[in-house]
Amino acid sequence: MREDPSGAPASVVDAGRGDDSFRNLVDALPQLIYIAGEDGEIAYFNRYWYDFTGLPAGVTRTGDWYDAIHPDDLPEIMAARKRALHTGQAFEAEYRLRRRDGVYRWHLGRSTPLADGTGRVIRRFGTATDITEQKAAAENLRYYAILVQHMADAAITTDTSYVIRGWNPAATALYGWEEHEVLGRPANEIIQTHFPNGEADRQGWINTVNEHGRWQGEVVQRHKDGSPILVAATVTQISDAAGRPLGMTAINRDVTAQRRLEENLRFLAEANKVLGSSLDYRTTLATVARLGVPEIADWCAVDMLAENGAIERLAVAHVDPEKVAWAIELNESRPPDPDAPTGLPHVLRSGRSEFYPVITDEMLVAAAQNEEDLALVRRVGFSSVMIVPLTVGERTIGALTFVAAESGRHYTPADLAFAEEVAARAALAVENARLYTAAQSAVAVRDEFMALASHELKTPVTSLKMYTQVLQRQADRRGEADLADRLGRMDRQLDKLTGLINDLLDVARIQGGRIEYTDEAVDLNAVVGEAVADVQPTAAKHQIAIEGAIEGLVWGDRERLGQVVTNLLTNAVKYSPQADRVVVHLGTDERGASIAVQDFGIGIGEEHLPRLFEQFYRVSDPSEKTFPGLGIGLYIASEIVRRHGGDIRVTSELGVGTTFTVALPLTRQDAASGGVTGGA
Ligand code: ADP
Numbered sequence: 001m002r003e004d005p006s007g008a009p010a011s012v013v014d015a016g017r018g019d020d021s022f023r024n025l026v027d028a029l030p031q032l033i034y035i036a037g038e039d040g041e042i043a044y045f046n047r048y049w050y051d052f053t054g055l056p057a058g059v060t061r062t063g064d065w066y067d068a069i070h071p072d073d074l075p076e077i078m079a080a081r082k083r084a085l086h087t088g089q090a091f092e093a094e095y096r097l098r099r100r101d102g103v104y105r106w107h108l109g110r111s112t113p114l115a116d117g118t119g120r121v122i123r124r125f126g127t128a129t130d131i132t133e134q135k136a137a138a139e140n141l142r143y144y145a146i147l148v149q150h151m152a153d154a155a156i157t158t159d160t161s162y163v164i165r166g167w168n169p170a171a172t173a174l175y176g177w178e179e180h181e182v183l184g185r186p187a188n189e190i191i192q193t194h195f196p197n198g199e200a201d202r203q204g205w206i207n208t209v210n211e212h213g214r215w216q217g218e219v220v221q222r223h224k225d226g227s228p229i230l231v232a233a234t235v236t237q238i239s240d241a242a243g244r245p246l247g248m249t250a251i252n253r254d255v256t257a258q259r260r261l262e263e264n265l266r267f268l269a270e271a272n273k274v275l276g277s278s279l280d281y282r283t284t285l286a287t288v289a290r291l292g293v294p295e296i297a298d299w300c301a302v303d304m305l306a307e308n309g310a311i312e313r314l315a316v317a318h319v320d321p322e323k324v325a326w327a328i329e330l331n332e333s334r335p336p337d338p339d340a341p342t343g344l345p346h347v348l349r350s351g352r353s354e355f356y357p358v359i360t361d362e363m364l365v366a367a368a369q370n371e372e373d374l375a376l377v378r379r380v381g382f383s384s385v386m387i388v389p390l391t392v393g394e395r396t397i398g399a400l401t402f403v404a405a406e407s408g409r410h411y412t413p414a415d416l417a418f419a420e421e422v423a424a425r426a427a428l429a430v431e432n433a434r435l436y437t438a439a440q441s442a443v444a445v446r447d448e449f450m451a452l453a454s455h456e457l458k459t460p461v462t463s464l465k466m467y468t469q470v471l472q473r474q475a476d477r478r479g480e481a482d483l484a485d486r487l488g489r490m491d492r493q494l495d496k497l498t499g500l501i502n503d504l505l506d507v508a509r510i511q512g513g514r515i516e517y518t519d520e521a522v523d524l525n526a527v528v529g530e531a532v533a534d535v536q537p538t539a540a541k542h543q544i545a546i547e548g549a550i551e552g553l554v555w556g557d558r559e560r561l562g563q564v565v566t567n568l569l570t571n572a573v574k575y576s577p578q579a580d581r582v583v584v585h586l587g588t589d590e591r592g593a594s595i596a597v598q599d600f601g602i603g604i605g606e607e608h609l610p611r612l613f614e615q616f617y618r619v620s621d622p623s624e625k626t627f628p629g630l631g632i633g634l635y636i637a638s639e640i641v642r643r644h645g646g647d648i649r650v651t652s653e654l655g656v657g658t659t660f661t662v663a664l665p666l667t668r669q670d671a672a673s674g675g676v677t678g679g680a
Contacts, residue, residue, distance in 0.1 A: 054100025576601025
């Protein structure tokens, strides 16, 4: 037998046995064991205790062994011990005990009293069990539980019979059910899942979970209040460490808002396209209503306010054409009362939206005129309604109505804001269409007037010119040089006037598509030569030079092409009053014939270049006030060039000069049959 390291009296340890074997057993146990006397003082620690703590044998007196207990835990132990001594009860305490290597390990201490025949406690048996691992595991669990509590996604667990066993706060937020309402209830009673393709989908879902242990996808489920929610779900089979099935977890996320946003954006993009595509607002609005169904609404209607205050239903849309027909009929047989205090008529009168996120049966009862009406609206099954006005400026021209019915959806303020946005865009499109139509007719009136006016002006001017020439000849004959000279100037002014009238006539003709072009092979060198010869006499200061030549011919209208060159030359002279020359560069390149008219004049600001060829466009710089003109020469020139299959470009620098370049395709041998009218 080994020497007793504790030096405890043998009688204490041998209690009840009367031999050494019990004491040997206690010493051999890999468990901390001690025995205290009736005063609570330790009388004995087993060998393992000394081995564990590394304290010298014989340390039993209170105070000495305190050293092995973590100082933070000591007060509690002392208190518990004191209480137990007082009451004579057993006690338990958790504390940290220092191992011989200095590491504290958590222990569960138990102390049990042993009473004699009279009930007096004569000893206490104590054990301490290392619970460090369990404590760590419990701690981890607590963190995991916190994690689940704070997850943004709904986390639900069920056992193998699909009975709900776990339900986190996010699940409450998502489905509206409280944890205590759902624990212990079958999951399918709480969360009704709608699979787009019905039973087939459900079976597929179960198969996937069984085969692969997991299913991921989107499903429509019901909130406690019955409204549909779109949920992105991940369902996973769970099992214990031994692989025995435990049940399922579902991690579900509400993607309703996100999907709505996507749907809204898609709808808005589509609506914008539709609204911008046509100026017939009736068709456009009807299309917008159709686009809204069923993503935005189960029913969508467009009503317009007529001039006389009547409400005119422009469109109504529902996925089911039969229901559409029914609604149209209903609207005809029972048109809305324009004086109704709420609903569509009120929105049209007030210009303010009406929003009913939840339609209750009481509301239907209150609104219905009679039993028949009530039955009707009940059949539709309204769940939520938004009516938003179509407003132009201060004026309400109509309204869009969005109704959620069979979908069970409830509109939110965000949905209302979205509907108002759609209405604003739709109203703008309607207004644009109206303005465009008005502008079109105004332009048509103007063009007609221009055609008429220029035509009417032409006849007297032609006569005037004839008489002037006759008079000039007479003056010449009579030798009245002075008079002849003035009549000559008058004649030139009449030429200018004729030119202006012709330009106006041309614009009117271009508008009406009435310019006629002849078709012939044209030598541009000759055309340019003639134009220079025409313009040179009117330009006293400028020398107009021609450089280079064009090889080849172009198909087209000789007169009209001459008009283009003359126009560019006249401008070049007109807009370079300080210069003394204009250069016409002729050449041939891969694009065909090129005529560049270069001046060294005032130049054109970059910002004007893109619009230079529009009709009536003039550079409105103060410095340009001195140059008369109508802003149609370049428009006509570019039209003529375009009709010849060519183009006209401009480069310019303020104060340095401007170059207009006309490019025209050359005839090819095999293109002899083509032509301006044929090819334009
Ligand atoms: P306009 O009868 O006013 O000259 P055009 O259509 O021929 O009309 O020209 C449009 C405008 O382009 C002119 O008002 C003028 O401001 C500018 N422009 C045209 N040619 C030149 C040029 N060679 N140099 C500077 N500005 C020019």
